[in-house]
Amino acid sequence: MTRKPNIAILGATGVVGREIIKIINELQIKFNEIKFLSSAKSAGKKIEFQGKEYTVEEAKPESFDNINIVLASAGGSTSQKFAPEIVKRGGVLIDNSSAFRMDKDVPLVIAHVNDDDLRKHKGIIANPNCSTSQLMLVLKPLHEKAKIKRLIVSTYQAVSGAGLAAINELTEDTKANLAGKTFENKAFKKPISFNVIPQIDVFTENGYTKEEMKVANETKKILHLPQNLPISCTAVRVPVFRGHSEAVDIEFEKEMSPEEARELLSNSFGVKVIDNIENYEYPTTRDADGVDPVFVGRIRKNLAFQHGISLWCVADNLRIGAALNTVRICQKIIEMELY
Numbered sequence: 029m030t031r032k033p034n035i036a037i038l039g040a041t042g043v044v045g046r047e048i049i050k051i052i053n054e055l056q057i058k059f060n061e062i063k064f065l066s067s068a069k070s071a072g073k074k075i076e077f078q079g080k081e082y083t084v085e086e087a088k089p090e091s092f093d094n095i096n097i098v099l100a101s102a103g104g105s106t107s108q109k110f111a112p113e114i115v116k117r118g119g120v121l122i123d124n125s126s127a128f129r130m131d132k133d134v135p136l137v138i139a140h141v142n143d144d145d146l147r148k149h150k151g152i153i154a155n156p157n158c159s160t161s162q163l164m165l166v167l168k169p170l171h172e173k174a175k176i177k178r179l180i181v182s183t184y185q186a187v188s189g190a191g192l193a194a195i196n197e198l199t200e201d202t203k204a205n206l207a208g209k210t211f212e213n214k215a216f217k218k219p220i221s222f223n224v225i226p227q228i229d230v231f232t233e234n235g236y237t238k239e240e241m242k243v244a245n246e247t248k249k250i251l252h253l254p255q256n257l258p259i260s261c262t263a264v265r266v267p268v269f270r271g272h273s274e275a276v277d278i279e280f281e282k283e284m285s286p287e288e289a290r291e292l293l294s295n296s297f298g299v300k301v302i303d304n305i306e307n308y309e310y311p312t313t314r315d316a317d318g319v320d321p322v323f324v325g326r327i328r329k330n331l332a333f334q335h336g337i338s339l340w341c342v343a344d345n346l347r348i349g350a351a352l353n354t355v356r357i358c359q360k361i362i363e364m365e366l367y
């Protein structure tokens with residue numbers, strides 16, 4: 029029988045943290061003890077979980093005494109601060125921030141895509157960025173069949189990807205806009221209501237944003253692609269609360285027909301194909317709200333590449349893009365006894 033771990037949720041009061049708590053229950057993760065941690069701001073708040081009331085505690089190094097697995101979504105600096113404390117105490121950190129993702133000693137994992145990489149962990153496992161995550165479940169089966177040669181991704185990302193403050197800003201800015209009032213945007217560089225913003229995260233030296241470079245670099249790490257494989261991403265924030273959409277153009281080394289891609293994706297873990305343009309059947313962000321699959325539609329031959337496919341994919345950014353994969357990794361390391 030597998031051992032039952034002591035689990036801590038770091039960032040339990042945040043957008044991702046709350047979703048992690050829900051999914052631990054849904055996936056029936058077996059644990060011995062569980063605790064909920066936040067900053068001093070939310071310490072003392074109550075959380076109802078599986079019929080019991082828990083008090084949220086302020087995270088301190090001692091909070092991780094006797095903890096086997098930490099599921100963290102409390103920002104990069106918090107993870108950086110507590111990672112050594114967790115590892116020193118023999119715990120495993122599953123981290124949602126970007127702090128360790130490209131560290132060569134840290135596996136970057138999408139459950140059911142590169143599970144074997146988990147075996148290499150040295151106490152820290154990273155969860156990929158939300159826009160990368162949904163893409164991996166789609167690209168893996170296609171890459172296995174025909175080998176990716178070039179990739180172009182355009183994202184249409186929901187505000188929940190930027191946390192609670194961003195969700196509130198979309199609500200307040202929309203209300204102000206409809207009432208003809210002025211609104212001072214803080215979470216985004218430009219007004220988000222009735223608008224589309226071609227910037228997510230800060231700009232880097234090459235003119236791409238950090239978010240766009242995450243998609244390129246994390247995709248290569250997870251799928252073990254060559255460093256020089258060309259990947260280009262444009263990441264865009266849209267006034268949607270929940271659900272990221274992506275237009276994806278893939279060039280393959282070998283021939284891949286739309287029928288073949290449809291068939292492969294229809295039989296892949298975590299993917300649901302909705303693709304019948306004659307009946308106007310294709311996925312929209314609302315289809316993904318609160319559910320697990322990555323939805324794929326508009327699968328067609330790409331006219332710009334020799335062996336190319338274009339497709340549209342949508343998923344719930346808070347589930348597969350963050351919390352669901354974090355909990356699936358937790359489930360895997362329990363099953364594989366890697367803690």
Ligand SMILES: NC(=O)c1ccc[n+]([C@@H]2O[C@H](COP(=O)([O-])OP(=O)(O)OC[C@H]3O[C@@H](n4cnc5c(N)ncnc54)[C@H](OP(=O)(O)O)[C@@H]3O)[C@@H](O)[C@H]2O)c1
Binds near residue numbers: 042043106192345346
């Ligand atoms: N939203 C997404 O789709 C998404 C996707 C992938 C990854 N992520 C990553 O997940 C992390 C959290 O995102 P979020 O959207 O859930 O943000 P959020 O709603 O702002 O929540 C942040 C959480 O972290 C806690 N926290 C902040 N500072 C802390 C500290 N010094 N010590 C302990 N806890 C602290 C907060 O506690 P208080 O309640 O006390 O403030 C809160 O529980 C970020 O690293 C983000 O990049 C988010």
